[in-house]
Amino acid sequence: MKKDIEELVIITSWQRFKEYLYYDEEMELLLDISRMNFTPEFLTEMTEPMGTVYHQLQLMEKGALANPDEGRMVGHYWLRNPDLAPSEEIAQDIKETLGEILDFAEQIHMGSFRNILLVGVGGSILGPRFVADALASPQDKMKAFFIDNGDPDGIDRVLSHIGEELNATLCIIISKSGGTIETRNGMLEVRKRYEELGLSFPGHAVAITQRGSELDKLSQKEGWLRAFPMWDWVGGRTSLLSAVGLLSLALQGIDTAGLLQGARDCDKRTRRPDTLNNPGALLALMWYHSTQGHGGKQMVVLPYKDRLELFTKYLQQLIMESLGKEKNLKGETVHQGITVYGNKGSSDQHSYLQQLLEGPNNFFVTFIEVLKDRQGPSAYMEENSTSGEYLQAFLLGTREALTQKGRESMTITVKEINAYTIGVLIALFERAVSIYALLVGINAYHQPAVEMGKKAAGQAIQLKNRIVYFLKSHPSEKFSVHEIALAIQEEEHQEMVFKILLHLTINPEHGVNMEPGHPLPESRFFVGG
Numbered sequence: 001m002k003k004d005i006e007e008l009v010i011i012t013s014w015q016r017f018k019e020y021l022y023y024d025e026e027m028e029l030l031l032d033i034s035r036m037n038f039t040p041e042f043l044t045e046m047t048e049p050m051g052t053v054y055h056q057l058q059l060m061e062k063g064a065l066a067n068p069d070e071g072r073m074v075g076h077y078w079l080r081n082p083d084l085a086p087s088e089e090i091a092q093d094i095k096e097t098l099g100e101i102l103d104f105a106e107q108i109h110m111g112s113f114r115n116i117l118l119v120g121v122g123g124s125i126l127g128p129r130f131v132a133d134a135l136a137s138p139q140d141k142m143k144a145f146f147i148d149n150g151d152p153d154g155i156d157r158v159l160s161h162i163g164e165e166l167n168a169t170l171c172i173i174i175s176k177s178g179g180t181i182e183t184r185n186g187m188l189e190v191r192k193r194y195e196e197l198g199l200s201f202p203g204h205a206v207a208i209t210q211r212g213s214e215l216d217k218l219s220q221k222e223g224w225l226r227a228f229p230m231w232d233w234v235g236g237r238t239s240l241l242s243a244v245g246l247l248s249l250a251l252q253g254i255d256t257a258g259l260l261q262g263a264r265d266c267d268k269r270t271r272r273p274d275t276l277n278n279p280g281a282l283l284a285l286m287w288y289h290s291t292q293g294h295g296g297k298q299m300v301v302l303p304y305k306d307r308l309e310l311f312t313k314y315l316q317q318l319i320m321e322s323l324g325k326e327k328n329l330k331g332e333t334v335h336q337g338i339t340v341y342g343n344k345g346s347s348d349q350h351s352y353l354q355q356l357l358e359g360p361n362n363f364f365v366t367f368i369e370v371l372k373d374r375q376g377p378s379a380y381m382e383e384n385s386t387s388g389e390y391l392q393a394f395l396l397g398t399r400e401a402l403t404q405k406g407r408e409s410m411t412i413t414v415k416e417i418n419a420y421t422i423g424v425l426i427a428l429f430e431r432a433v434s435i436y437a438l439l440v441g442i443n444a445y446h447q448p449a450v451e452m453g454k455k456a457a458g459q460a461i462q463l464k465n466r467i468v469y470f471l472k473s474h475p476s477e478k479f480s481v482h483e484i485a486l487a488i489q490e491e492e493h494q495e496m497v498f499k500i501l502l503h504l505t506i507n508p509e510h511g512v513n514m515e516p517g518h519p520l521p522e523s524r525f526f527v528g529g
Protein backbone atom coordinates (compact mmCIF):
# COMPACT_ATOMS: atom_id res chain seq x y z
CA MET A 1 0.00 0.00 0.00
CA LYS A 2 1.66 3.22 -1.18
CA LYS A 3 2.15 5.45 1.85
CA ASP A 4 0.60 8.88 1.27
CA ILE A 5 3.25 11.52 1.08
CA GLU A 6 2.85 13.40 4.33
CA GLU A 7 1.28 16.74 3.34
CA LEU A 8 2.62 19.08 5.98
CA VAL A 9 1.36 22.61 6.28
CA ILE A 10 4.22 24.68 7.54
CA ILE A 11 2.95 27.30 9.95
CA THR A 12 4.90 30.42 9.21
CA SER A 13 4.46 34.11 9.86
CA TRP A 14 6.43 37.23 10.68
CA GLN A 15 5.26 36.77 14.25
CA ARG A 16 6.54 33.19 14.45
CA PHE A 17 9.77 34.24 12.75
CA LYS A 18 10.36 36.94 15.35
CA GLU A 19 9.28 34.77 18.25
CA TYR A 20 11.80 32.02 17.58
CA LEU A 21 14.65 33.95 15.93
CA TYR A 22 17.97 33.40 17.68
CA TYR A 23 20.18 36.45 17.09
CA ASP A 24 23.70 36.86 18.45
CA GLU A 25 25.15 40.27 17.78
CA GLU A 26 28.71 39.47 18.86
CA MET A 27 28.92 36.28 16.81
CA GLU A 28 26.97 37.97 13.99
CA LEU A 29 24.87 34.82 13.77
CA LEU A 30 21.13 34.32 13.25
CA LEU A 31 19.27 31.03 13.49
CA ASP A 32 15.74 30.92 12.06
CA ILE A 33 13.84 27.79 13.03
CA SER A 34 10.37 29.20 12.30
CA ARG A 35 9.80 27.03 9.26
CA MET A 36 10.39 23.82 11.18
CA ASN A 37 7.09 22.32 12.17
CA PHE A 38 7.38 22.23 15.95
CA THR A 39 4.77 23.65 18.29
CA PRO A 40 5.18 25.65 21.50
CA GLU A 41 3.97 22.55 23.35
CA PHE A 42 6.96 20.64 21.95
CA LEU A 43 9.40 23.11 23.46
CA THR A 44 7.53 22.95 26.75
CA GLU A 45 7.55 19.17 26.88
CA MET A 46 11.29 19.17 26.12
CA THR A 47 12.10 21.45 29.06
CA GLU A 48 12.76 18.61 31.46
CA PRO A 49 14.83 16.41 29.13
CA MET A 50 16.88 19.47 28.20
CA GLY A 51 17.52 20.17 31.86
CA THR A 52 19.11 16.75 32.14
CA VAL A 53 21.06 17.36 28.93
CA TYR A 54 22.53 20.62 30.22
CA HIS A 55 23.64 18.87 33.37
CA GLN A 56 25.23 16.01 31.44
CA LEU A 57 27.02 18.48 29.17
CA GLN A 58 28.53 20.08 32.27
CA LEU A 59 29.69 16.72 33.54
CA MET A 60 31.20 15.94 30.14
CA GLU A 61 33.18 19.17 30.12
CA LYS A 62 34.34 18.43 33.65
CA GLY A 63 35.90 15.19 32.44
CA ALA A 64 33.19 12.52 32.81
CA LEU A 65 33.71 9.36 30.74
CA ALA A 66 31.21 10.50 28.11
CA ASN A 67 32.61 7.89 25.74
CA PRO A 68 31.92 4.87 27.96
CA ASP A 69 32.45 2.24 25.26
CA GLU A 70 36.09 3.28 24.98
CA GLY A 71 36.38 4.43 28.60
CA ARG A 72 37.38 7.89 27.49
CA MET A 73 36.62 11.48 28.33
CA VAL A 74 35.30 13.77 25.60
CA GLY A 75 37.40 16.90 25.48
CA HIS A 76 37.29 18.62 22.11
CA TYR A 77 35.67 21.62 23.81
CA TRP A 78 38.83 22.02 25.93
CA LEU A 79 40.90 22.56 22.78
CA ARG A 80 39.56 26.10 22.49
CA ASN A 81 39.28 26.70 26.21
CA PRO A 82 42.08 24.75 27.93
CA ASP A 83 41.24 26.12 31.38
CA LEU A 84 38.03 24.08 31.22
CA ALA A 85 40.09 20.89 31.13
CA PRO A 86 39.69 18.62 34.17
CA SER A 87 43.38 18.79 35.07
CA GLU A 88 46.17 21.33 34.99
CA GLU A 89 48.27 18.77 33.12
CA ILE A 90 45.78 18.55 30.25
CA ALA A 91 45.36 22.33 30.18
CA GLN A 92 49.11 22.81 29.99
CA ASP A 93 49.49 20.17 27.30
CA ILE A 94 46.90 21.90 25.11
CA LYS A 95 48.45 25.34 25.63
CA GLU A 96 52.01 24.17 25.07
CA THR A 97 51.07 22.24 21.94
CA LEU A 98 49.36 25.32 20.50
CA GLY A 99 52.46 27.37 21.25
CA GLU A 100 54.71 24.80 19.60
CA ILE A 101 52.46 24.73 16.53
CA LEU A 102 52.69 28.48 16.10
CA ASP A 103 56.44 28.54 16.72
CA PHE A 104 56.99 25.72 14.25
CA ALA A 105 54.91 27.51 11.62
CA GLU A 106 57.01 30.62 12.12
CA GLN A 107 60.22 28.64 11.67
CA ILE A 108 58.89 27.00 8.51
CA HIS A 109 57.86 30.38 7.10
CA MET A 110 61.47 31.51 7.42
CA GLY A 111 62.70 28.48 5.51
CA SER A 112 62.41 27.24 1.94
CA PHE A 113 59.24 25.19 2.20
CA ARG A 114 56.47 26.55 -0.01
CA ASN A 115 53.84 23.79 0.07
CA ILE A 116 52.26 21.45 2.56
CA LEU A 117 50.98 17.99 1.68
CA LEU A 118 48.52 16.53 4.16
CA VAL A 119 48.02 12.77 4.21
CA GLY A 120 45.13 11.38 6.26
CA VAL A 121 41.61 10.04 6.11
CA GLY A 122 38.27 10.91 7.72
CA GLY A 123 38.46 13.50 10.45
CA SER A 124 42.22 13.66 10.07
CA ILE A 125 41.82 15.46 6.78
CA LEU A 126 38.17 16.45 6.14
CA GLY A 127 38.33 19.32 8.62
CA PRO A 128 41.71 20.73 7.58
CA ARG A 129 40.68 20.50 3.92
CA PHE A 130 37.31 22.17 4.52
CA VAL A 131 38.82 25.11 6.44
CA ALA A 132 41.79 25.46 4.08
CA ASP A 133 39.32 25.79 1.21
CA ALA A 134 36.91 28.04 3.10
CA LEU A 135 39.61 30.49 4.16
CA ALA A 136 42.01 30.20 1.22
CA SER A 137 43.33 33.48 -0.12
CA PRO A 138 46.05 34.70 -2.49
CA GLN A 139 47.91 35.82 0.63
CA ASP A 140 48.25 32.25 1.92
CA LYS A 141 51.83 31.65 2.98
CA MET A 142 51.89 28.04 1.76
CA LYS A 143 49.91 26.08 -0.80
CA ALA A 144 48.09 23.04 0.58
CA PHE A 145 47.67 19.68 -1.13
CA PHE A 146 45.64 16.77 0.23
CA ILE A 147 45.81 13.00 -0.06
CA ASP A 148 42.64 11.87 1.70
CA ASN A 149 42.48 8.17 0.82
CA GLY A 150 44.46 5.36 -0.74
CA ASP A 151 43.52 5.65 -4.41
CA PRO A 152 46.80 5.17 -6.31
CA ASP A 153 45.66 7.28 -9.26
CA GLY A 154 44.44 9.99 -6.90
CA ILE A 155 47.83 10.00 -5.17
CA ASP A 156 49.55 10.23 -8.57
CA ARG A 157 47.40 13.20 -9.54
CA VAL A 158 48.27 15.09 -6.35
CA LEU A 159 51.96 14.30 -6.72
CA SER A 160 51.89 15.36 -10.35
CA HIS A 161 50.36 18.69 -9.34
CA ILE A 162 53.24 19.16 -6.87
CA GLY A 163 55.78 17.90 -9.39
CA GLU A 164 59.36 18.98 -8.83
CA GLU A 165 58.23 21.22 -5.99
CA LEU A 166 58.17 18.17 -3.77
CA ASN A 167 61.54 19.29 -2.44
CA ALA A 168 59.84 22.44 -1.14
CA THR A 169 56.88 20.50 0.26
CA LEU A 170 56.39 19.70 3.91
CA CYS A 171 54.55 16.38 4.28
CA ILE A 172 52.17 16.14 7.26
CA ILE A 173 51.02 12.64 8.10
CA ILE A 174 47.90 12.77 10.28
CA SER A 175 46.53 9.76 12.09
CA LYS A 176 45.26 9.74 15.64
CA SER A 177 45.58 5.94 15.95
CA GLY A 178 48.76 5.99 13.88
CA GLY A 179 47.66 2.76 12.25
CA THR A 180 45.02 3.57 9.63
CA ILE A 181 45.93 1.65 6.48
CA GLU A 182 44.84 4.31 3.97
CA THR A 183 47.07 6.85 5.69
CA ARG A 184 49.98 4.43 5.95
CA ASN A 185 49.68 3.60 2.25
CA GLY A 186 49.47 7.29 1.41
CA MET A 187 52.62 7.90 3.42
CA LEU A 188 54.48 5.01 1.77
CA GLU A 189 53.42 6.15 -1.71
CA VAL A 190 54.54 9.71 -0.99
CA ARG A 191 57.75 8.58 0.69
CA LYS A 192 58.61 6.57 -2.41
CA ARG A 193 58.22 9.71 -4.52
CA TYR A 194 60.46 11.77 -2.26
CA GLU A 195 63.10 9.04 -2.41
CA GLU A 196 62.82 8.78 -6.21
CA LEU A 197 63.72 12.46 -6.29
CA GLY A 198 66.68 11.81 -4.01
CA LEU A 199 65.00 13.61 -1.14
CA SER A 200 65.00 12.57 2.52
CA PHE A 201 61.41 11.89 3.52
CA PRO A 202 62.12 12.28 7.26
CA GLY A 203 63.69 15.65 6.45
CA HIS A 204 60.35 16.74 4.97
CA ALA A 205 57.96 14.94 7.33
CA VAL A 206 55.81 15.89 10.30
CA ALA A 207 53.56 13.51 12.23
CA ILE A 208 50.33 14.36 14.05
CA THR A 209 49.34 11.35 16.12
CA GLN A 210 48.85 10.02 19.64
CA ARG A 211 52.03 9.76 21.66
CA GLY A 212 53.38 6.23 21.47
CA SER A 213 51.46 5.24 18.34
CA GLU A 214 53.21 3.32 15.54
CA LEU A 215 53.37 6.56 13.57
CA ASP A 216 54.80 8.41 16.54
CA LYS A 217 57.44 5.74 17.07
CA LEU A 218 58.37 5.81 13.38
CA SER A 219 58.71 9.59 13.40
CA GLN A 220 60.94 9.44 16.48
CA LYS A 221 63.02 6.55 15.14
CA GLU A 222 63.64 8.24 11.79
CA GLY A 223 64.07 11.74 13.19
CA TRP A 224 61.22 13.45 11.36
CA LEU A 225 61.12 17.23 11.61
CA ARG A 226 58.42 17.17 14.29
CA ALA A 227 55.61 15.17 15.85
CA PHE A 228 52.59 16.91 17.38
CA PRO A 229 50.29 15.06 19.79
CA MET A 230 46.66 14.06 19.54
CA TRP A 231 44.84 12.95 22.66
CA ASP A 232 42.56 9.97 23.21
CA TRP A 233 39.84 12.34 24.47
CA VAL A 234 39.57 13.98 21.04
CA GLY A 235 37.84 12.01 18.30
CA GLY A 236 38.98 12.28 14.68
CA ARG A 237 35.75 13.98 13.66
CA THR A 238 36.13 16.59 16.38
CA SER A 239 39.88 17.12 16.06
CA LEU A 240 39.89 20.16 13.78
CA LEU A 241 40.87 22.52 16.58
CA SER A 242 43.75 20.29 17.68
CA ALA A 243 47.06 20.10 15.79
CA VAL A 244 45.10 18.20 13.11
CA GLY A 245 43.64 21.43 11.80
CA LEU A 246 45.68 24.11 13.50
CA LEU A 247 49.10 23.08 12.19
CA SER A 248 48.25 23.17 8.50
CA LEU A 249 46.13 26.30 8.93
CA ALA A 250 48.93 28.09 10.80
CA LEU A 251 51.36 27.06 8.06
CA GLN A 252 48.98 28.51 5.47
CA GLY A 253 48.94 31.70 7.51
CA ILE A 254 45.26 31.39 8.43
CA ASP A 255 43.96 33.11 11.55
CA THR A 256 43.97 30.20 14.02
CA ALA A 257 43.27 32.57 16.92
CA GLY A 258 40.06 33.70 15.21
CA LEU A 259 39.03 30.11 14.61
CA LEU A 260 39.55 29.25 18.28
CA GLN A 261 37.82 32.44 19.43
CA GLY A 262 34.76 31.74 17.30
CA ALA A 263 34.47 28.22 18.66
CA ARG A 264 35.01 29.46 22.22
CA ASP A 265 32.32 32.12 21.90
CA CYS A 266 29.87 29.67 20.42
CA ASP A 267 30.62 27.16 23.18
CA LYS A 268 29.77 29.86 25.71
CA ARG A 269 26.34 30.35 24.12
CA THR A 270 25.70 26.66 23.69
CA ARG A 271 26.40 26.04 27.37
CA ARG A 272 23.46 28.21 28.39
CA PRO A 273 20.73 26.13 30.13
CA ASP A 274 18.20 28.36 28.37
CA THR A 275 17.06 26.65 25.20
CA LEU A 276 15.66 29.66 23.33
CA ASN A 277 19.01 31.40 23.86
CA ASN A 278 21.13 28.38 23.05
CA PRO A 279 21.64 27.92 19.27
CA GLY A 280 23.13 24.46 19.69
CA ALA A 281 20.14 23.35 21.72
CA LEU A 282 17.73 24.81 19.18
CA LEU A 283 19.48 23.02 16.33
CA ALA A 284 19.46 19.71 18.20
CA LEU A 285 15.81 20.08 19.16
CA MET A 286 14.85 20.80 15.57
CA TRP A 287 16.71 17.64 14.51
CA TYR A 288 14.94 15.74 17.28
CA HIS A 289 11.48 17.01 16.35
CA SER A 290 11.85 16.62 12.62
CA THR A 291 13.38 13.15 12.75
CA GLN A 292 11.18 12.06 15.68
CA GLY A 293 14.47 11.27 17.44
CA HIS A 294 14.94 8.30 15.17
CA GLY A 295 16.35 9.28 11.80
CA GLY A 296 12.86 9.80 10.41
CA LYS A 297 14.06 12.58 8.14
CA GLN A 298 17.30 13.36 6.37
CA MET A 299 19.29 16.57 6.82
CA VAL A 300 20.02 18.52 3.64
CA VAL A 301 22.66 21.17 4.34
CA LEU A 302 22.68 23.88 1.71
CA PRO A 303 25.31 26.60 2.08
CA TYR A 304 24.81 29.40 -0.44
CA LYS A 305 28.54 30.19 -0.56
CA ASP A 306 31.30 28.46 -2.52
CA ARG A 307 33.69 28.76 0.42
CA LEU A 308 31.41 26.39 2.35
CA GLU A 309 31.29 23.80 -0.42
CA LEU A 310 33.18 21.24 1.70
CA PHE A 311 31.23 22.00 4.88
CA THR A 312 28.50 19.42 4.32
CA LYS A 313 31.13 16.80 3.50
CA TYR A 314 32.70 17.64 6.88
CA LEU A 315 29.32 17.53 8.62
CA GLN A 316 28.56 14.14 7.12
CA GLN A 317 31.32 12.58 9.19
CA LEU A 318 30.72 14.73 12.26
CA ILE A 319 27.00 13.91 12.36
CA MET A 320 26.70 10.48 10.79
CA GLU A 321 29.77 8.88 12.40
CA SER A 322 28.62 10.31 15.75
CA LEU A 323 24.89 9.52 15.57
CA GLY A 324 24.82 6.46 13.32
CA LYS A 325 24.80 3.81 16.03
CA GLU A 326 23.19 0.36 16.31
CA LYS A 327 23.00 0.34 20.12
CA ASN A 328 22.08 3.02 22.61
CA LEU A 329 23.78 3.49 25.99
CA LYS A 330 21.40 0.93 27.51
CA GLY A 331 22.55 -1.67 24.98
CA GLU A 332 19.20 -1.67 23.18
CA THR A 333 19.21 -2.01 19.39
CA VAL A 334 18.07 1.34 17.99
CA HIS A 335 19.82 1.86 14.65
CA GLN A 336 20.08 5.59 15.31
CA GLY A 337 21.34 8.22 12.88
CA ILE A 338 20.55 11.21 10.71
CA THR A 339 21.49 11.08 7.04
CA VAL A 340 23.25 14.23 5.88
CA TYR A 341 23.79 15.40 2.32
CA GLY A 342 24.07 18.59 0.24
CA ASN A 343 26.72 20.51 -1.65
CA LYS A 344 25.89 24.13 -2.21
CA GLY A 345 23.09 26.34 -3.34
CA SER A 346 22.24 27.45 -5.93
CA SER A 347 24.03 24.66 -7.84
CA ASP A 348 22.00 22.04 -5.96
CA GLN A 349 18.78 23.74 -7.06
CA HIS A 350 19.66 22.53 -10.55
CA SER A 351 20.39 19.04 -9.33
CA TYR A 352 18.07 17.41 -6.79
CA LEU A 353 15.78 20.26 -5.71
CA GLN A 354 13.04 18.94 -8.01
CA GLN A 355 12.79 15.85 -5.84
CA LEU A 356 13.00 17.87 -2.62
CA LEU A 357 9.97 19.85 -3.76
CA GLU A 358 7.86 17.06 -5.18
CA GLY A 359 9.31 13.81 -3.93
CA PRO A 360 9.08 12.12 -0.54
CA ASN A 361 8.78 14.57 2.34
CA ASN A 362 11.58 12.78 4.18
CA PHE A 363 14.02 15.59 4.87
CA PHE A 364 14.53 19.05 6.30
CA VAL A 365 16.81 21.67 4.80
CA THR A 366 19.38 23.69 6.71
CA PHE A 367 20.24 26.76 4.66
CA ILE A 368 23.48 28.54 5.42
CA GLU A 369 23.24 32.15 4.32
CA VAL A 370 26.27 34.44 4.13
CA LEU A 371 25.32 38.09 3.88
CA LYS A 372 28.55 39.57 2.55
CA ASP A 373 28.71 38.88 -1.18
CA ARG A 374 32.39 39.47 -1.84
CA GLN A 375 35.35 41.69 -1.01
CA GLY A 376 34.51 45.00 -2.63
CA PRO A 377 31.51 46.17 -4.64
CA SER A 378 29.57 44.25 -7.30
CA ALA A 379 28.37 45.41 -10.68
CA TYR A 380 24.69 45.22 -11.61
CA MET A 381 23.64 42.25 -13.70
CA GLU A 382 20.04 42.94 -14.71
CA GLU A 383 17.13 44.62 -12.95
CA ASN A 384 19.58 46.83 -11.06
CA SER A 385 20.63 43.75 -9.17
CA THR A 386 23.98 42.23 -8.33
CA SER A 387 24.84 38.54 -8.58
CA GLY A 388 24.90 38.42 -4.78
CA GLU A 389 21.35 39.75 -4.63
CA TYR A 390 20.33 37.09 -7.09
CA LEU A 391 22.09 34.45 -4.97
CA GLN A 392 20.12 35.52 -1.94
CA ALA A 393 16.96 35.56 -4.04
CA PHE A 394 17.62 31.96 -5.07
CA LEU A 395 17.93 31.00 -1.42
CA LEU A 396 14.78 32.87 -0.43
CA GLY A 397 12.88 31.50 -3.40
CA THR A 398 13.89 27.95 -2.58
CA ARG A 399 12.95 28.48 1.06
CA GLU A 400 9.51 29.76 0.01
CA ALA A 401 8.95 26.93 -2.44
CA LEU A 402 9.82 24.35 0.21
CA THR A 403 7.40 25.94 2.65
CA GLN A 404 4.63 26.09 0.08
CA LYS A 405 5.19 22.38 -0.57
CA GLY A 406 5.04 21.61 3.14
CA ARG A 407 8.77 20.89 3.49
CA GLU A 408 10.66 22.03 6.58
CA SER A 409 13.71 24.27 6.58
CA MET A 410 15.80 26.32 8.93
CA THR A 411 18.34 29.02 8.13
CA ILE A 412 21.66 29.84 9.72
CA THR A 413 22.81 33.31 8.72
CA VAL A 414 26.30 34.69 9.21
CA LYS A 415 27.65 38.03 8.10
CA GLU A 416 30.73 36.75 6.26
CA ILE A 417 33.14 33.86 5.98
CA ASN A 418 36.24 34.32 8.11
CA ALA A 419 38.16 32.24 10.63
CA TYR A 420 35.93 33.41 13.47
CA THR A 421 32.71 32.46 11.67
CA ILE A 422 34.08 29.06 10.69
CA GLY A 423 34.96 28.48 14.35
CA VAL A 424 31.41 29.42 15.32
CA LEU A 425 29.85 27.08 12.76
CA ILE A 426 32.05 24.15 13.74
CA ALA A 427 31.30 24.59 17.43
CA LEU A 428 27.58 25.04 16.73
CA PHE A 429 27.29 21.67 15.02
CA GLU A 430 29.64 19.89 17.44
CA ARG A 431 27.45 21.04 20.33
CA ALA A 432 24.23 20.13 18.52
CA VAL A 433 25.62 16.61 17.99
CA SER A 434 26.47 16.31 21.70
CA ILE A 435 22.99 17.51 22.70
CA TYR A 436 21.14 15.33 20.19
CA ALA A 437 23.13 12.27 21.28
CA LEU A 438 22.18 12.94 24.90
CA LEU A 439 18.52 13.34 23.91
CA VAL A 440 18.46 9.96 22.17
CA GLY A 441 20.79 8.28 24.65
CA ILE A 442 23.66 7.14 22.45
CA ASN A 443 27.44 7.38 22.61
CA ALA A 444 28.40 9.91 19.92
CA TYR A 445 32.14 9.45 20.36
CA HIS A 446 33.05 5.95 19.21
CA GLN A 447 32.78 4.24 15.82
CA PRO A 448 32.61 0.48 16.36
CA ALA A 449 31.29 -0.45 12.92
CA VAL A 450 34.17 1.21 11.10
CA GLU A 451 36.54 -1.16 12.94
CA MET A 452 34.54 -4.01 11.35
CA GLY A 453 35.25 -2.62 7.89
CA LYS A 454 38.95 -2.31 8.66
CA LYS A 455 39.03 -5.98 9.81
CA ALA A 456 37.20 -7.21 6.68
CA ALA A 457 39.65 -5.27 4.50
CA GLY A 458 42.51 -7.09 6.19
CA GLN A 459 40.85 -10.42 5.43
CA ALA A 460 40.46 -9.48 1.74
CA ILE A 461 44.17 -8.71 1.49
CA GLN A 462 45.05 -12.07 3.07
CA LEU A 463 42.73 -13.79 0.60
CA LYS A 464 44.39 -11.97 -2.32
CA ASN A 465 47.81 -13.07 -1.14
CA ARG A 466 46.69 -16.71 -0.91
CA ILE A 467 45.20 -16.56 -4.43
CA VAL A 468 48.43 -15.15 -5.86
CA TYR A 469 50.54 -17.69 -3.96
CA PHE A 470 48.42 -20.57 -5.26
CA LEU A 471 48.58 -19.41 -8.90
CA LYS A 472 52.34 -18.75 -8.69
CA SER A 473 52.79 -22.23 -7.25
CA HIS A 474 51.12 -23.64 -10.41
CA PRO A 475 52.59 -21.48 -13.19
CA SER A 476 50.77 -21.56 -16.57
CA GLU A 477 48.09 -23.94 -15.27
CA LYS A 478 44.64 -22.45 -15.75
CA PHE A 479 42.02 -22.54 -12.98
CA SER A 480 38.39 -21.50 -12.63
CA VAL A 481 37.23 -19.39 -9.70
CA HIS A 482 35.69 -22.49 -8.20
CA GLU A 483 38.89 -24.55 -8.52
CA ILE A 484 40.96 -21.76 -6.94
CA ALA A 485 38.46 -21.25 -4.10
CA LEU A 486 38.44 -24.99 -3.42
CA ALA A 487 42.22 -25.20 -3.51
CA ILE A 488 42.61 -22.49 -0.88
CA GLN A 489 39.63 -23.68 1.21
CA GLU A 490 37.59 -20.56 0.50
CA GLU A 491 34.63 -22.16 -1.25
CA GLU A 492 32.20 -19.91 0.62
CA HIS A 493 33.97 -16.81 -0.67
CA GLN A 494 33.93 -17.50 -4.43
CA GLU A 495 32.43 -14.08 -5.17
CA MET A 496 35.27 -12.32 -3.36
CA VAL A 497 37.80 -14.64 -5.02
CA PHE A 498 36.32 -13.69 -8.41
CA LYS A 499 36.43 -9.96 -7.70
CA ILE A 500 40.01 -10.15 -6.49
CA LEU A 501 41.02 -12.15 -9.59
CA LEU A 502 39.39 -9.58 -11.85
CA HIS A 503 41.39 -6.78 -10.22
CA LEU A 504 44.58 -8.86 -10.44
CA THR A 505 44.17 -9.40 -14.18
CA ILE A 506 43.85 -5.66 -14.87
CA ASN A 507 46.89 -4.64 -12.88
CA PRO A 508 50.36 -5.93 -13.82
CA GLU A 509 52.07 -6.44 -10.48
CA HIS A 510 51.44 -10.17 -9.93
CA GLY A 511 51.25 -11.28 -13.59
CA VAL A 512 47.78 -12.82 -13.24
CA ASN A 513 45.96 -13.35 -16.55
CA MET A 514 42.50 -14.43 -17.64
CA GLU A 515 42.08 -16.92 -20.49
CA PRO A 516 39.80 -15.33 -23.14
CA GLY A 517 36.71 -16.98 -24.57
CA HIS A 518 34.85 -17.81 -21.36
CA PRO A 519 31.78 -16.06 -19.96
CA LEU A 520 33.34 -13.82 -17.29
CA PRO A 521 32.53 -15.66 -14.04
CA GLU A 522 33.53 -18.93 -15.71
CA SER A 523 36.89 -17.51 -16.78
CA ARG A 524 40.08 -19.41 -16.16
CA PHE A 525 42.99 -17.63 -14.49
CA PHE A 526 46.71 -18.25 -14.57
CA VAL A 527 50.18 -16.81 -13.97
CA GLY A 528 52.84 -17.09 -16.63
CA GLY A 529 52.87 -17.74 -20.41
Ligand SMILES: O=P(O)(O)OC[C@H]1O[C@](O)(CO)[C@@H](O)[C@@H]1O
Nearest residue numbers: 122123124175176177180236450
Ligand atom coordinates in the same frame (compact mmCIF):
# COMPACT_ATOMS: atom_id res chain seq x y z
O1 LIG B 1 43.09 9.53 12.59
P1 LIG B 1 43.02 8.03 12.37
O2 LIG B 1 43.22 7.25 13.62
O3 LIG B 1 43.91 7.60 11.25
O4 LIG B 1 41.51 7.71 11.94
C1 LIG B 1 41.02 8.28 10.75
C2 LIG B 1 39.52 8.21 10.77
O5 LIG B 1 39.07 6.86 10.91
C3 LIG B 1 38.04 6.80 11.90
O6 LIG B 1 38.61 6.35 13.11
C4 LIG B 1 36.96 5.84 11.47
O7 LIG B 1 36.34 6.32 10.33
C5 LIG B 1 37.56 8.23 12.03
O8 LIG B 1 36.85 8.47 13.20
C6 LIG B 1 38.86 8.96 11.93
O9 LIG B 1 38.68 10.34 11.65
